Amino acid sequence: xxxxxxxxxxxxxxxxxxxxxxxxxxxxxxxxxxxxxxxxxxxxxxxxxxxxxxxxxxxxxxxxxxxxxxxxxxxxxxxxxxxxxxxxxxxxxxxxxxxxxxxxxxxxxxxxxxxxxxxxxxxxxxxxxxxxxxxxxxxxxxxxxxxxxxxxxxxxxxxxxxxxxxxxxxxxxxxxxxxxxxxxxxxxxxxxxxxxxxxxxxxxxxxxxxxxxxxxxxxxxxxxxxxxxxxxxxxxxxxxxxxxxxxxxxxxxxxxxxxxxxxxxxxxxxxxxxxxxxxxxxxxxxxxxxxxxxxxxxxxxxxxxxxxxxxxxxxxxxxxxxxxxxxxxxxxxxxxxxxxxxxxxxxxxxxxxxxxxxxxxxxxxxxxxxxxxxxxxxxxxxxxxxxxxxxxxxxxxxxxxxxxxxxxxxxxxxxxxxxxxxxxxxxxxxxxxxxxxxxxxxxxxxxxxxxxx
Numbered sequence: 001x002x003x004x005x006x007x008x009x010x011x012x013x014x015x016x017x018x019x020x021x022x023x024x025x026x027x028x029x030x031x032x033x034x035x036x037x038x039x040x041x042x043x044x045x046x047x048x049x050x051x052x053x054x055x056x057x058x059x060x061x062x063x064x065x066x067x068x069x070x071x072x073x074x075x076x077x078x079x080x081x082x083x084x085x086x087x088x089x090x091x092x093x094x095x096x097x098x099x100x101x102x103x104x105x106x107x108x109x110x111x112x113x114x115x116x117x118x119x120x121x122x123x124x125x126x127x128x129x130x131x132x133x134x135x136x137x138x139x140x141x142x143x144x145x146x147x148x149x150x151x152x153x154x155x156x157x158x159x160x161x162x163x164x165x166x167x168x169x170x171x172x173x174x175x176x177x178x179x180x181x182x183x184x185x186x187x188x189x190x191x192x193x194x195x196x197x198x199x200x201x202x203x204x205x206x207x208x209x210x211x212x213x214x215x216x217x218x219x220x221x222x223x224x225x226x227x228x229x230x231x232x233x234x235x236x237x238x239x240x241x242x243x244x245x246x247x248x249x250x251x252x253x254x255x256x257x258x259x260x261x262x263x264x265x266x267x268x269x270x271x272x273x274x275x276x277x278x279x280x281x282x283x284x285x286x287x288x289x290x291x292x293x294x295x296x297x298x299x300x301x302x303x304x305x306x307x308x309x310x311x312x313x314x315x316x317x318x319x320x321x322x323x324x325x326x327x328x329x330x331x332x333x334x335x336x337x338x339x340x341x342x343x344x345x346x347x348x349x350x351x352x353x354x355x356x357x358x359x360x361x362x363x364x365x366x367x368x369x370x371x372x373x374x375x376x377x378x379x380x381x382x383x384x385x386x387x388x389x390x391x392x393x394x395x396x397x398x399x400x401x402x403x404x405x406x407x408x409x410x411x412x413x414x415x416x417x418x419x420x421x422x423x424x425x426x427x428x429x430x431x432x433x434x435x436x437x438x439x440x441x442x443x444x445x446x447x448x449x450x451x452x453x
Contacts, residue, residue: 001025001026001027002026002027002047002048002117003026003027003028003029003044003045003046003047003048004021004026004027004028004029004046004047004048004049004050004113005028005029005030005031005037005040005041005044005046005048005049005050006018006021006028006029006030006031006049006050007030007031007032007033007034007036007037007049007050007051007052007055007060007063008030008032008050008052008055008079009032009033009052009054009055009056010052011032011373012336012337012338012373013052013102013104013336014030014032015336015337015338015373015374016104016325016326016329016336016337016338017030017050017104017109018030018338019322019325019326019338019339020106020109020110020322020326021113022322023319023322023323023326024110024113029044029046033055033056033057033058034055034057034058034059034060034062034063034066035057035058037049037051037063037067038058038063038066038067038070041067041070041071041074042070047075047116047117048075048076048077048097048113048116048117049067049074049075049076049077050076050077050079050109051063051064051067051076051077051078051079052078052079052080053078053079053080053082053087053091054080054081054082060078060080060091061078061087061090061091061094064076064078064091064094064095064096065094065095068094068095072095074095075097075116076095076096076097077096077097077098077099077100077112077113077116078091078096078098078099078100079099079100079101079102079104080099080100080101080102081101081102081103087099097112097115097116098112098115098116100112105330106326106327106329106330107330138175138323139172139175139176139179140316140319140320140323141313141315141316141319141320142315142316142319143313143314143315143316145308145312145313146308146313146316149176149305149306149307149308150179152303152305153176153179153180153183153305154183156180156303156305157179157180157181157182157183157184158183158184158185160274161302161303162255162274162275162276162277162299162300162301162302162303163177163180163276163277163302163303163304163305164276164277164278164279164283164297164300164301164302164303164304164305165177165276165277165278165279165304165305165306165307166278166279166280166283166304166305166306166307167278167280167306167307167308167309168280168309168355169280169354169355169357170354170355170356170357170358171307171308171309171310171355171356172307172355172356173238173278173280173307174193174236174238174278176278176305176307177191177193177234177236177238177276177278178191178236180234180276181233181234181236181276184234184274186232186233186234186274189230189231189232189233189234190229190230190231190232190233190234191230191233191234191236192226192229192230192233192234192235192236193236193238194207194208194226194235194236194237194238195238195239196237196238196239196240196241196242196243196247197238197239197242198239201244201247204243204244204247205244205246205247205250205263206219206223206225206263207225207226208225208226208227208247208250208251208260209225209227209250209254209260209261209262209263210222210223210224210225210227210228210260210262210263210265210269211223211225211262211263211264211265212262212263212264212265213264214264215262215263215264215265216263216264219263219264222262223262224262225260225262227254227260227271227273228260228269228271230271230273231271231272231273232272232273233273233274234273234274234275234276235273235274235275235276236275236276236277236278237251237275237276237277237278237300238277238278239278239279239280240277240278240279240300241279241280241281241283241286241291241292242279242281245291245293248292248293248296249293251296252293252295252296252299254271255275255296255299255300256299258270258271258272259271275300277300283297283301309352309355310352310355310356310359311351311352314348314349315348317344317347317348317352317359318344318348320356320359320360321339321344321347321359321363322339324359324360324363324364325337325339325363325367327360328363328364328367329367337366337367337370337372337373337374337375338373338374338375339366339374339375340374340375340376340377342376342377343366343375343376343377343379343380345377346377346380346381346384347359347362347380347384350384362384365383365384366379366380366383366384369383370383370421371418371421371422371432372421378417378420378421379421382417408447411443411447412443412447412449414433415429415433415440415443415444415447415449416447416449418432418433419444419449426440426441426444
């Protein structure tokens with residue numbers, strides 16, 4: 001396992017980088033200043049060192065020189081929030097492998113790390129490096145049920161078999177479809193997605209099979225459908241259970257004969273397309289109630305893949321949270337923050353009815369709204385629906401009879417939360433919530449709040 005040393009005098013930077021690299025299955029050590037870095041370098045023997053330029057005492061350039069004095073082959077990447085051309089040139093002359101400016105971009109960090117590992121000949125580690133570059137649709141997790149899904153993907157992807165992907169909303173059915181396409185022989189051809197539930201029933205045939213000019217109002221030109229657009233590639237029919245009966249019949253013909261006919265046209269068009277379909281519905285029930293064609297079901301369901309809900313793979317919550325933190329920071333959806341152990345335990349205990357999609361949105365909310373440099377258990381309780389205390393507070397507020405009493409209860413909960421977030425620093429709390437300190441003291445006295453509450 002590659003070892004990475006992070007040297008930075010900002011705790012938030014060290015924490016954020018640790019999360020990124022530990023998620024990539026690397027062993028990480030951190031130091032907050034030069035002397036500690038030099039001591040760790042000799043005991044930890046890192047394969048790569050990420051070193052801040054500006055630090056009190058020994059600055060990064062001097063630490064770089066000393067590291068290279070200890071090991072002439074040491075791979076050191078300099079990071080700086082005050083980068084200049086002169087500094088970058090000086091760092092290069094002293095033997096730095098690369099120079100990266102803050103704010104740090106996760107993609108750039110991982111590309112640089114990959115390049116360093118390639119330089120050091122760690123081929124196995126390079127293969128395991130799940131770089132964010134080009135992997136926006138990465139499947140994240142290590143639970144047994146998810147490993148079973150990945151094993152099935154590996155088995156079926158190289159074939160031309162059709163796949164029916166089922167699972168609840170937000171579980172990642174589209175990610176499975178993209179993983180299948182990416183691992184197939186059609187990976188260099190188009191991946192075309194159709195959300196059958198989002199297209200009006202009267203337009204679904206035109207979307208799938210195309211139309212000819214003048215075939216209906218608004219058809220001002222010939223238009224190829226999704227089957228044609230996906231030629232030699234993959235067509236992903238998302239929410240296929242919501243497709244109209246007429247469209248189902250035509251899809252069945254396209255699958256059976258490999259031809260489509262545009263709306264308003266008469267000339268059959270030959271298509272070579274692999275089809276994946278996904279649904280959150282029970283298609284057996286839909287068939288029994290006459291809403292889905294049984295023959296189409298058997299055509300689509302050559303290889304079934306069930307994506308399990310997040311509540312059945314709670315051990316995947318931690319790697320997912322780490323992944324989403326890195327994504328959010330890179331996309332400027334929140335500042336770099338660590339997730340404290342108690343907060344992570346709270347997140348792992350939730351049922352997540354919206355599954356992975358809900359978890360991703362929740363992580364962004366926590367990064368944006370939690371007041372400290374780390375997300376704590378109290379932030380999860382206050383900001384995430386479904387936590388025990390959050391449910392209790394919400395229910396208590398809703399059960400209050402009079403509106404005036406409701407406002408008082410809500411105000412008390414808000415002030416108590418802000419005081420806890422600031423470790424009962426009344427001045428800082430007053431500044432944050434834009435309330436005169438004297439008024440805040442009156443509120444504390446009014447509601448009988450204390451540090452022990």
